[in-house]
Amino acid sequence: MIGLVSYLVFFTTVASILAIAVLGLNLQWGNTGLFNGGVVAFFGAGAYGTLLLGGTPQPDHLGGFGLVWPLALTGGMAAAAVLAWVVGVLTIRLRQDYLAIATFGVAIAFENVMRNAEALAGGAKGLRGFERPLMAWLGDGFTYNIFYLCVVLALLAATYAALARLVASPFGRLLRAIREDEVAARSLGKSPDRIRLTAFVAGSAIMGLAGGLYGTFYAFVSPQDITPTLTFQLWAMLIVGGAGNMRGAVAGTFLIWAAWTASGWALSRLAPVDWQLYTGQVQFIMIGAVIVGMLMWRPQGLVPERLVVSQSGRVAPQT
């Protein structure tokens, strides 16, 4: 019984962390119509940033500044934001293919540098020597996992609330206006490129937050955690849930993550021994089929975006 509960706690923690990243992706794609092909780079920047800033000093690589955790987490988010700004400022004013290719490229380059630069972040061995916050008080066991789940859920709720306010605000309206008709928005004196860049950087910072929480949870991050597979999983979550709808995004995350872990478990149990090498391929086909299938048959997702008609300065109904 306690095994099941502790597994549920583990599952919910990871799924909630991923849900935060999907909310960031939703701001970029769902609300603004920006393609991010390298979600994992910003997620990874958050994880590496947090662990480098908050870890204990290490002999063989940089980092270990021992900052208090909230500060380290903020630093991780800032790292993701800076990375997004560099990519965004170069590509957002060009046709959207460029952003797609550049974000895809930054993810490959980021993983590659983390894998090779041992002096920077431990290389392929990954980044160790991180003390999880309040560990001394709560110990390493079940209590700590419950505590950390609460932290993650609180941050998920805070992200959700902040984004809900943002989307309902005039800024959110502007994002949708640019997504729907850039020329019309420009004719009203708005500057689409600047607004897009803001949304792109903000969304990436949220992905950085998720990465920081992920790194903190495992107290470890390595290039193995930031492969393109994670990007595809996060997309599938948003596509299934429904781009542009935050409730759908969170529901899609839990659904896809459950399907992913369940299928991985089933394949490892049921597939014959000589097929074990190929279970990954089967899972890739599944995730690809989910993405393609949803786009073909239900592009709006399970929970479609609710289109809002703005009613500023309510006009009295005419009689």
Add this chain to the structure above:
Amino acid sequence: MLQNLVDGILVGAILSLGAIGLTMVMHMLRFANFAHAELLSIGAYAALVFDALFGAMLPVLTVKLAPLSMTFALVLALILSMLTTGVSAVLIDRLVFRRVRAKGDDLSMVFASFGVALIVRAVIGLAFGIHTQLYTRDIVMAVVVSRDPLLILKPDQLFVVVAALAIMAVLHLVLSRTTFGFALRAVAENPSLAQVNGVDLGRMIMAVWLIGGALAAAAGVFYGLANQITPHMGRDLVLPIFAATIVGGIGSIHGALLGGFIVGIAANLALVILPSGYSPAVPFLIILAVLLLRPNGLFGEARA
């Protein structure tokens, strides 16, 4: 240094073939097709199958075309593979991209292309195994062309460069001298105006996929000949091929040709100063440099 330059030209020829097809698709259908590099894998594996088939049916064909490691069977397999891959590209468009196009926007197409790439790569991995394969197990002796500076060449590599250039020359003649070529370029420039002039849009889209697939198949076979065939060769080549289209300017065929060589040479020369582990990141640096210096590439237009 000289060796890096020559290796770069070889890689560049392969990238050019891939980038020309990709830039045509991106120009005509207006989406970044991340599944394009998987056509290289399809081509390489299709040729592997045809090669084995011909070799088993007509053992006469397995005679080597000395000094190359290629056999006559592989030449035939290459031609059939170009056809097969072109048809596969048309089929993928019919099955997936056309339906997504009808329902969603350009962004959905990009996402769908990633999904297609994942599926193709995993299916190839399941069907042929995730280990590497070769067209021939025989050892091909490299020729030492010069000792100082050191330059080693395999006859196959020279053949790949010449064959790639020949294919591109044929494509250039078709596009610049025939009515079909004019129609194709007209559709890419302005689809509605071309249709008013009696160009069949559907057929032109099919033609672009056929050409793109055939060029990709050639690139895949050449890559397999110069290196090895693996299910993840598409994944490894997708970024360099995109970098080539960006260097040349998205939509420009001559730009893609030049871009392929520039990326190939630059990536290999970069290895003179960088440890080789960093080579997958080099195309991204090239993309960043182009976006900083000349955002629309060598021959690109501001916005299509």
